[in-house]
Amino acid sequence: MARIKIDKNSSRKEVIVAKAAILFREKGFKAASMRDLAESVGVEAASLYNHIKSKTELLHELCFGVANRFMHKMDEVEAQKIPAIEKVETMIRFHIDEMINHYEEVYVSDREWKHLSDPYLSNFQNQRRMYRKRFAALIEAGIRDKEIKKIDAPTAVLILLHAIGGIESWHRSTKKISAASLTDNMITILVGGLANK
Amino acid sequence: MARIKIDKNSSRKEVIVAKAAILFREKGFKAASMRDLAESVGVEAASLYNHIKSKTELLHELCFGVANRFMHKMDEVEAQKIPAIEKVETMIRFHIDEMINHYEEVYVSDREWKHLSDPYLSNFQNQRRMYRKRFAALIEAGIRDKEIKKIDAPTAVLILLHAIGGIESWHRSTKKISAASLTDNMITILVGGLANK
DNA sequence: TTTTTTTGCTAACACGTGTTAGTATATTAT
DNA sequence: ATAATATACTAACACGTGTTAGCAAAAAAA
Numbered sequence: 044m045a046r047i048k049i050d051k052n053s054s055r056k057e058v059i060v061a062k063a064a065i066l067f068r069e070k071g072f073k074a075a076s077m078r079d080l081a082e083s084v085g086v087e088a089a090s091l092y093n094h095i096k097s098k099t100e101l102l103h104e105l106c107f108g109v110a111n112r113f114m115h116k117m118d119e120v121e122a123q124k125i126p127a128i129e130k131v132e133t134m135i136r137f138h139i140d141e142m143i144n145h146y147e148e149v150y151v152s153d154r155e156w157k158h159l160s161d162p163y164l165s166n167f168q169n170q171r172r173m174y175r176k177r178f179a180a181l182i183e184a185g186i187r188d189k190e191i192k193k194i195d196a197p198t199a200v201l202i203l204l205h206a207i208g209g210i211e212s213w214h215r216s217t218k219k220i221s222a223a224s225l226t227d228n229m230i231t232i233l234v235g236g237l238a239n240k
Numbered sequence: 241m242a243r244i245k246i247d248k249n250s251s252r253k254e255v256i257v258a259k260a261a262i263l264f265r266e267k268g269f270k271a272a273s274m275r276d277l278a279e280s281v282g283v284e285a286a287s288l289y290n291h292i293k294s295k296t297e298l299l300h301e302l303c304f305g306v307a308n309r310f311m312h313k314m315d316e317v318e319a320q321k322i323p324a325i326e327k328v329e330t331m332i333r334f335h336i337d338e339m340i341n342h343y344e345e346v347y348v349s350d351r352e353w354k355h356l357s358d359p360y361l362s363n364f365q366n367q368r369r370m371y372r373k374r375f376a377a378l379i380e381a382g383i384r385d386k387e388i389k390k391i392d393a394p395t396a397v398l399i400l401l402h403a404i405g406g407i408e409s410w411h412r413s414t415k416k417i418s419a420a421s422l423t424d425n426m427i428t429i430l431v432g433g434l435a436n437k
Numbered sequence: 438t439t440t441t442t443t444t445g446c447t448a449a450c451a452c453g454t455g456t457t458a459g460t461a462t463a464t465t466a467t
Numbered sequence: 468a469t470a471a472t473a474t475a476c477t478a479a480c481a482c483g484t485g486t487t488a489g490c491a492a493a494a495a496a497a
Contacts, residue, residue: 044462044475055474071354073270077455089456090475098455154351157268192432195417198410198425205406209398220392228395235389236433241445241492252444274485286486287445295485 063101064147072155109152127185142210260298261344269352306349324382339407
């Protein structure tokens with residue numbers, strides 16, 4: 044009888060969620076079927092329901108898992124006593140790092156959250172709005188301190204977050220460039236675009 | 241008997257494609273049903289098939305329509321005799337403009353092309369690769385001429401294109417800022433991030 | 438008007454979906 | 468070993484999907 048293999052640090056549910064992340068990224072949430080997922084886990088579709096409540100629950104787990112990580116990092120960075128532009132750079136680096144090392148989950152959370160259903164949907168949207176406001180506040184602080192160009196902070200946030208999403212293309216490509224120098228290049232362009240002269 | 245309304249310059253098929261763009265953006269290609277589309281057009285689902293061959297054809301039309309517009313613009317800009325960095329800025333402005341004024345189609349083409357099926361899928365992917373190579377070549381020319389920082393050109397392209405995709409968020413928001421100053425801000429940050437000092 | 442063509446409708450199909458019920462078989466606890 | 472629990476299986480359901488066939492009505496051409 045087939046059985047979901049687990050290693051010491053992850054439950055069977057976690058294995059399923061991880062496989063779901065891969066599948067949802069590849070095909071999109073709607074196009075990925077529970078039978079697809081079951082196959083990739085090595086089990087029959089119905090068996091999944093011993094570990095999860097629904098397909099949507101998988102999306103919850105992914106979206107809120109990612110959202111929480113970003114929120115906690117924001118808490119941490121806000122509390123630091125360093126120049127605003129360094130806070131911004133720290134957050135950008137964190138985003139890049141997350142996108143490189145937790146590609147699937149971050150990508151899915153970013154692109155597929157629309158398919159959440161209330162009350163999770165509004166909840167997620169609120170968190171997202173809050174996060175962007177806090178990010179914009181960092182940039183505005185930098186503008187006040189003349190560290191950052193006089194630009195529209197929300198627009199800057201929008202550019203930054205989406206630009207980092209471009210790492211998707213790097214992931215899917217032949218990766219001619221290393222993760223480290225990808226990061227360097229992104230920082231150069233993005234922070235360079237913000238910095239005052 | 242309900243009838244699809246058309247104005248002088250657009251066929252019934254074009255009306256359907258336009259409505260499909262809106263729907264595909266809102267719900268995603270997979271989640272949008274032909275019955276949804278029919279309702280938004282004001283007709284029964286089966287009636288759509290007097291004008292189109294399949295649901296996928298709608299996606300073809302959208303994806304390749306957008307791709308062709310970008311390709312033609314690239315032809316045009318490459319042929320101009322202006323500094324490389326100005327070519328890059330021209331292309332960025334074109335992208336922003338397209339994203340502002342043909343939001344639905346561009347967005348769908350960008351996010352939903354995965355659901356194309358061969359041979360259209362590979363075709364589209366090739367076009368996309370070509371386009372990015374040509375864009376990167378513009379940037380590399382700028383680097384040779386010392387107009388642009390020494391950065392990895394493919395990475396820069398990746399950042400630029402995805403950053404512009406962020407206009408999506410602007411579209412969905414309350415649009416506190418005008419299209420013109422949104423453009424200015426984006427140019428400032430993006431071109432500023434590329435330009436050598 | 439009469440004929441032809443375009444367009445829309447109803448009904449139905451074959452299929453894939455998420456999910457549940459009921460049951461068998463492993464694993465763990467006693 | 469026995470009991471209890473966790474996990475997987477088969478079978479099936481109700482439903483939504485894209486699409487087609489056949490027919491009616493409207494518009495265009497004759």
